[in-house]
Amino acid sequence: MAVVRRKKSEYLWIYIFLTPALVSLALFGIWPMVATGYFSFFRWNGIGWPSDFVGLKNYFELLKDPYFWNAFKNTFFYAFFQTLIKLPIALVLAVVLSETLMKAKSVYRALFFLPVILPTAVVSLDFKLILNPFTGPVNKLLTDLGIIDMPIDWFGMNLAMWTIIVVSTWQVTGRYMVYWLSGLQTVPRELYEAADIDGANSFQKFFYITLPSLKKFTMIIILLGFVYALRVFDYVKIMTDGGPAYRTDVVSTYIYRLAFESQATRLGYASAVAFFFAMVLLAIGITRTITNKG
Amino acid sequence: MGVSRRAKTIILQIVMTILVIxxxxxxxxxxxxxxKTTTEMFMDPLSLIPKEFTWDNYVRAWKLANFSRYLLNTVIYSVVSTTIVLFISSMSGYVLGRYEFPGKKIIFITILATILMPSRYTFIPIFDLIRKLGLLNTLGGLILVSSGVNALYVMLFSGYFSTVPKSFEEAAIIEGATFPQIFFKIMLPLSKxxxxxxxxxxFVACWNDFFFPLILTLGNPNARTLGVGLYAFYGEFTTDWTGLAAALVISxxxxxxxxxxxxxxFMRVMAGGIKG
Incomplete structure (x- = not known):
């Protein structure tokens, strides 16, 4: 880019053009993180400005808070298994839907992708209807087929978390299929042609060419998928609200409860929980950035 | 070989068709x-073609449950927010991608760093700010929050504008065009x-967002978006399954x-997201 002589008015315009971005960056990019950290040192019911400084007290409480650690464990459980399920399914779909034997591939791709663009609230409530123990079609089908005698409570103590994982997996898998598809395009065609000449079958090609070629891409997509999953809120809030008996409570729903639904609003403590978990996510996010570059 | 290839194609096609259905x-x-009517939904939840086709559910969702308003709110919110975001990110992307000026590097790095910020977890100051601005339970507050600077968009614009040859604006400068004129008349149209x-x-992000609409608009039925409206509907009319189904379809x-x-x-754009 050629260096052009600058007039004073040009600098003025440059900063005018930047102003809206800088204001929103300050208010919604930097301030929330800084203020969450600041609020976390106070006891504060949300009225006015926090003034009752309590030092690290909120953090000491956090370390011993069984509800927090339950939510913490559930969040990672959810993210781990959702990632473990969605990525292989998405990969298989991507591989099959780039198979030269298949016809009308783009139609199949679009349909598998379809749930991705639906609002999470729509998906969550759609499945509340579908999995309803008494009026839902799934239990009806299983009863009619004689597979079960009693309707299954998909949102009960033992199944609720798995139900949330499966429903969210259904929604997001298409996104990861598209990611894998773009990864598959980077595998050199010649490798497959050479394997064809050697008489390799589809499975051999998958395990000896596709997977090894996508090693670095796989690391990126795993971390990305995991970090995305750790943000879970919508499905849990709508389908179970953390229940039954906190079995599906995740960190975001726990903070939401502390901030908006508990008897005494404890925004200072909620901020401590939020700041602590944000730091955990930040650490994972930085790891991801380094892996991306490495 | 030829026959087995065809057989493979057919099998693959059948399996994938069943799966996709x-x-x-x-x-x-x-x-x-x-x-479906409520009775039919209870009696026969499995059938996919209603015996007695009815519009009642839509009438209930549209009028009684306020979904006409929720739909309007969501359209306003998504359109206005997208427009604002477009201007903020194209203008900042333009100067970041094409000009050298003091403070450029630090601004760029700070914007990039926001990608790592887990905004879902640092909402308390945002809620507090919107409340103190008197914008709680208004669409305006929600639009303000959702129109924050987005690193991905700024990067897309700055990357694009940095590749446009200098000669494009030189002619305009000679003709006496001002800085904003060059941007709005020459550069912005180039970046289609x-x-x-x-x-x-x-637009999709706004339409599908649930978290910020929930904390910022739940308290006022007239400011709710579709997602929050669905959530409220499920809480209030728990047993109106067919009405809920209609509300879901509207959404x-x-x-x-x-x-x-x-x-x-769409899918090409999404695939690009992994590089961001």
């Missing part, structure tokens, strides 16, 4: 349920591909239409 069944089912990408990304039709219109473009 099962995959989209939850969507088909809710559409079908939204046209990026504009399209940002519109799709952000997904517009975004489905947008998707079908730009389907190929």
């Amino acid at each position: 099962i995959w989209i069944l939850p969507i088909v089912w809710v559409v079908s349920t939204s046209f 591909p990026v504009i399209g990408t940002v519109i799709i990304f952000h 997904m039709i517009p975004i489905l239409i947008v998707f079908l219109m730009f389907q190929k473009y």
